[in-house]
Amino acid sequence: MPMPEKGTDWESLKREMQERGAHDVKWRDGKTAVYVFNAGPDVERVxxxxxxxxxxxxxxxxxxxxxxxxxxxxxxxxxxxxxxxxxxxxxxxxxxxxxxxxxxxxxxxxxxxxxxxxxxxxxxxxxxxxxxxxxxxxxxxxxxxxxxxxxxxxxxxxxxxxxxxxxxxxxxxxxxxxxxxxxxxxxxxxxxxxxxxxxxxxxxxxxxxxxxxxxxxxxxxxxxxxxxxxxxxxxxxxxxxxxxxxxxxxxxxxxxxxxxxxxxxxxxxxxxxxxxxxxxxxxxxxxxxxxxxxxxNFLGVEGYRAKHKQVTDAREKIEAGVKALGFRILGKPQLGLIAYTHDEIDCMAVWGKLFERGWFTSLTTQPKGLHLMLSPFHLQVADTYLADLAWAVEQVKAGASGAKREARYS
Ligand SMILES: Cc1ncc(COP(=O)(O)O)c(C=O)c1O
CATH class of the missing domain: 3.40.640.10 (Type I PLP-dependent aspartate aminotransferase-like (Major domain))
Known part of the structure; x- marks a missing residue:
């Protein structure tokens, strides 16, 4: 694609960029648990x-x-x-x-x-x-x-x-x-x-x-x-x-x-x-x-402790929720990353069903599992995630297959 001969006004370009961005993951809604760290609008502004x-x-x-x-x-x-x-x-x-x-x-x-x-x-x-x-x-x-x-x-x-x-x-x-x-x-x-x-x-x-x-x-x-x-x-x-x-x-x-x-x-x-x-x-x-x-300097020790407490609270909540659905946590995570596998159902298919509901998360391959990199904001959506995960598990148990993820680019 050659460079345009004439320039375009910024307002039009901005609109086009926003339209392009509209097809990206909706990370501000908390449905993305990889690539982006969502510490809230206060930090984003700074x-x-x-x-x-x-x-x-x-x-x-x-x-x-x-x-x-x-x-x-x-x-x-x-x-x-x-x-x-x-x-x-x-x-x-x-x-x-x-x-x-x-x-x-x-x-x-x-x-x-x-x-x-x-x-x-x-x-x-x-x-x-x-x-x-x-x-x-x-x-x-x-x-x-x-x-x-x-x-x-x-x-x-x-x-x-x-x-x-x-x-x-x-x-x-x-x-x-x-x-x-x-x-x-x-x-x-x-x-x-x-x-x-x-x-x-x-x-x-x-x-x-x-x-x-x-x-x-x-x-x-x-x-x-x-x-x-x-x-x-x-x-x-x-x-x-x-x-x-x-x-x-x-x-x-x-x-x-x-x-x-x-x-x-x-x-x-x-x-x-x-x-x-x-x-x-x-x-x-x-x-x-x-x-x-x-x-x-905006967060200071107090701010980081508070934000990270939300991360570990979200992790603990999700840990308990996924265990209740029959998943097995891989090791004993202490921070904001967590991965879990299931001995009976295909985690890749579960990933695909979650993707259909707007979730963009990561995977592990050995063993096959689901992976989350949690942000403070996830505490607010942990219940929704668990409800969608329960739905995805039921779908996969009933034989549904979802979107596939080929590779990571990160
Ligand atoms: C443990 C670890 N090390 C290194 C990296 C590479 O960092 P970056 O993507 O900023 O190059 C990552 C990225 O996720 C990571 O998880």
């Missing part, structure tokens, strides 16, 4: 206004935009303090979880090459449940990925991971929590393995980093999963997930500046002068940094 205030500014230029540098430093400092980082720990804002993971892997690889003399093809050992972002980064950097089956409890099998690691292992990984089951891997045991074998342990807290600390404050049974565990070298924690910040914002965090030093890119090998960037991006959207800073 995200939007803060984003637009700094939308044209560029985090690539801290001398030009000291405001953004200060906001990034403060966001990172808040993240580090929530995640029990020791004095001297550091981090940066990236564009998202995949970006944070990629940068942590690059850093661990360069560290291993320089500090441990690792040569040849490096490898990363991770549980089967870890996010594909690690595979994506590995493909770009020619790193071998060694996925190790999870145990019967669906958690990382630390012993098996130890066996899979060798002298070319640049990183071992634990998730807090993993996406498919919403479960926190045994990070303390992984930390002990990392220390005993001098391995770099990365905790992928993309989902959990900005909810788990508050669930713990609310009295939730959250095991140590962050820098509190001595063997943890780096973490990824997404602001645009349970930090309820605008999309395009995550944090990548390191135990020390000595580790982070291997992430920084610094060159003067071109005629444009010296260029130093902490992360993969050149231009860094000021809006995402500003919105993260604003949302964190």
């Amino acid at each position: 995200q939007k206004e803060a984003y637009t205030l700094f939308m044209s500014e560029n985090g690539l230029g801290p001398m030009a935009f000291p405001s953004l540098k200060k906001m990034e430093d403060e966001v990172v400092a808040m993240g580090l303090s929530l995640l029990h980082a020791p004095d001297g720990a550091v981090g940066n804002i990236t564009s998202g979880g995949t970006d944070s993971i990629t940068m942590a892997m690059k850093t661990a690889r360069d560290f291993a090459r320089k500090e441990k003399g690792v040569t040849g093809t490096p490898n990363v050992v991770l549980p089967y449940s870890a996010h594909p972002a690690f595979d994506k980064a590995a493909k770009m950097m020619e790193i071998e990925i060694r996925r190790v089956p999870v145990g019967a409890d669906l958690l990382a099998d630390v012993e098996a991971m130890g066996k899979a690691a060798d002298e070319r292992t640049i990183m071992i990984v634990g998730s807090a929590p993993c996406f498919p089951y919403g479960l926190i891997d045994p990070i303390e045991k992984l930390g002990a393995l990392a220390q005993a074998r001098e391995l770099w342990l990365h905790v992928d807290a993309c989902v959990g980093g900005y909810i788990a600390p508050f669930v713990r404050m609310n009295g939730g049974d959250v095991p140590p999963f962050d820098f509190e565990v001595p063997g943890v070298s780096s973490m990824s924690a997404d602001l645009h997930k349970y930090g309820y910040c605008a999309k395009g914002a995550s944090t990548v965090l390191f135990r020390s500046e000595a580790l982070r030093a291997y992430m920084i890119f610094d060159t003067d090998s071109w005629p444009g002068g010296r260029m130093v960037t902490p992360t993969l991006a050149g231009t860094r959207p000021g809006g995402a940094i500003a919105a993260a800073w604003a949302v964190m």
Whole structure:
């Protein structure tokens, strides 16, 4: 499609965009439990206004935009303090979880090459449940990925991971929590393995980093999963997930500046002068940094605790409801993700029936199950979900088949 010769007025374009959006999932109604975090209109307003205030500014230029540098430093400092980082720990804002993971892997690889003399093809050992972002980064950097089956409890099998690691292992990984089951891997045991074998342990807290600390404050049974565990070298924690910040914002965090030093890119090998960037991006959207800073300060600890309480209340309510319908919860989820399977009926068909009623949620494949990533707003629609789920189960029992979901694009 060629670019139109003449421009179109904004009002018409806006109308067309709104019409196009009308065919998207109705996430504001609470019927979407993947891709979007619905913390309510108050947070959405702060995200939007803060984003637009700094939308044209560029985090690539801290001398030009000291405001953004200060906001990034403060966001990172808040993240580090929530995640029990020791004095001297550091981090940066990236564009998202995949970006944070990629940068942590690059850093661990360069560290291993320089500090441990690792040569040849490096490898990363991770549980089967870890996010594909690690595979994506590995493909770009020619790193071998060694996925190790999870145990019967669906958690990382630390012993098996130890066996899979060798002298070319640049990183071992634990998730807090993993996406498919919403479960926190045994990070303390992984930390002990990392220390005993001098391995770099990365905790992928993309989902959990900005909810788990508050669930713990609310009295939730959250095991140590962050820098509190001595063997943890780096973490990824997404602001645009349970930090309820605008999309395009995550944090990548390191135990020390000595580790982070291997992430920084610094060159003067071109005629444009010296260029130093902490992360993969050149231009860094000021809006995402500003919105993260604003949302964190808007909510504060009290606000996050209240929003996350709604998430865990919704999860508990849904847990009880799905169990009553004969589903089996996978593991013991503590945060906002939950997955459940059914021994007698086809969960994929149930998913299809729910889709017909306007629900857009996720799936697990091993075992086949239904998956929800819950937001505060879901507390208001948990009863409707359970009623629709009961209907969908009856439909499937009666032989109905629903829409099919082929693949995830996330
Ligand atoms: C555990 C985990 N890690 C990493 C990611 C990747 O994050 P992003 O989609 O922001 O790149 C996700 C995304 O859902 C995730 O669930």
